[in-house]
Amino acid sequence: MGQDAATLLGAYDEHLRGPVELAGATDVATDGPLCRGRFSDTGFVTHRRLAPGADLPALVARTIAHFAATDVVEFEWKTRGHDLPGLAPLLRAHGLVPGPEETLMVGPVDLALGESAGPVTVRRAGADGDTTLWLAEADGVLVGTGRLEVVPGTPFAGLWGGAVDPAWRHRGVYRALTAARARYARAHGVRLLHSDCLPTSRPILERAGLVAVGTTTPWVWRR
The missing domain is CATH 3.40.630.30 (Gcn5-related N-acetyltransferase (GNAT))
Structure with a gap:
């Protein structure tokens, strides 16, 4: 039996976002709602859905400082279209470059x-x-x-x-x-x-x- 999109998205948010995305990573660290991990010489940032009151500018700035203090050559911040609308402009303003948008x-x-x-x-x-x-x-x-x-x-x-x-x-x-x-x-x-x-x-x-x-x-x- 099929399920509606809202139910399926809810299951995705519940089970597939956050620490589960960092399986196999080293040097895993949390910062409020964020989870940061390292895979060899690259990093990865993920989170569950951000609350409307989240201090996005501070989270982005601290994340860049976190990885800049290591020797990783790059890190990816994976966003979803239903995240807070102010996140993508902040990432762009801090020099992050978007890859191709994919359908979830x-x-x-x-x-x-x-x-x-x-x-x-x-x-x-x-x-x-x-x-x-x-x-x-x-x-x-x-x-x-x-x-x-x-x-x-x-x-x-x-x-x-x-x-x-x-x-x-x-x-x-x-x-x-x-x-x-x-x-x-x-x-x-x-x-x-x-x-x-x-x-x-x-x-x-x-x-x-x-x-x-x-x-x-x-x-x-x-x-």
């Missing part, structure tokens, strides 16, 4: 279990903890890939890294990859799927039952 998609895993479409065979190539890599092949030739990342302690798994050989686009390869990952996810207790997608992937994910619930933008500071 969320939906029940059961709706994405369709038959593997297209003249391809999809198989799981390997696993790294909660991450699995999937390959789509035609007569033994690799024509598409994708990752599934189960988020421990939540009902979610993420669909990431979808790529299809240009010669094989519009032939059901990405749809087959989506269905195979969804079946694996459900077998491992996942109830909801999510993805940050570009316009090329959105129609396929919508046909798989995912709903556009918002947008996400990476803002990047470089030394």
Whole structure:
């Protein structure tokens, strides 16, 4: 059964924002609602939804000072379209540069279990903890890939890294990859799927039952 966009967005905010996004990070620090983490020579900033009374200028200034005092070469502040409206202008004013806006998609895993479409065979190539890599092949030739990342302690798994050989686009390869990952996810207790997608992937994910619930933008500071 499908769910409305507001309910799906609420589940996303509850389970996928904040410390859960810093799994595997080192030097994790909090500053009020913010969580800052380091991955090798890069940093990442996230937070749950900011309260209207949050002191955004101070939070942004302290974050830049925090990373400037380290040797990271850059950090990303991931924003969502339903964050406080004053955040993006502040990030721009402090020199952060926005990357491409992506559509935030969320939906029940059961709706994405369709038959593997297209003249391809999809198989799981390997696993790294909660991450699995999937390959789509035609007569033994690799024509598409994708990752599934189960988020421990939540009902979610993420669909990431979808790529299809240009010669094989519009032939059901990405749809087959989506269905195979969804079946694996459900077998491992996942109830909801999510993805940050570009316009090329959105129609396929919508046909798989995912709903556009918002947008996400990476803002990047470089030394």
